[in-house]
Amino acid sequence: MKNLPTHRSLRPIALLAALLVAGPLAAQNLVLSYDFNEASPVYASAGSLKAKLKGKGKEQKAGEPGSGVSGQPADRSWDASAATVQALDTESKAVNRNALAHDKDENAIDDLKAMTLVFWFHADQPLSSAANRFVFNASSATKATHGYYVRAVSRGNGARRSQALEFFPCLNGAESKPVISQYFSAGSGYAKVGEWVFVAITWNGGRIDFYVGDRHSAAKPAGSGVFAGQLGDEKQALVLGNTGAGNRGFDGKLDNFRLYDGALSPVAIEALRTADVAGQPGA
């Protein structure tokens, strides 16, 4: 009993310390947020940066009511599922040129020293190896020296083919090594076709973590790697679903894209997933 008062007096300090670590003071700013619920493919951002994303290409449009992650009538997606090729088809020479793009380069995106990317994709066919770009903010489609991009990569063939996502950062003037997620066999993780896949990628300034989920299963870790360099200014307007040159497009739908200026916790990431499934992405 003698120690009890001392123990109690320490408790408020422990609570305050917990708040300082995880509470509002450490909150990450939402830089970009698109719910793609508009009826035409010109999308407003609900984040601190108001830059519009505009649909480009002949095989893309604003999705129908209910085409979004939640399936609620007011929930639409960006719909490029009329595309017939994923990225590019070297045999037929067909190239998917559909994209979402900002009008201009934005320093509020390029200057980030840490970030979280969150989005959902609904692929109409398997992703193309090393070709599909989901997020493109790099100086070049290949051998980029500034900025970063997120693309799909695969290995193996036929039934053994598996899929991963790759965060390809640049070391402010030089190519860097990509950080690759876990590989998933067809029908699991990032390798799903015909259903919504939840993606979150965090960079805390030193380490990159991947998360994967879907409408029915919680976000879980999907691989990690080290990146401590500065990305550098790439002078490229942000593009989703393609490269800046428009030659690595996506056959499917995208919804609920967000960019934060810091690394979200696993708990915060899962809260975004559940809000999106409920049709309350602003919650």
Ligand SMILES: [Ca+2]
């Ligand atoms: Ca939506």
Ligand SMILES: [Ca+2]
């Ligand atoms: Ca840029």
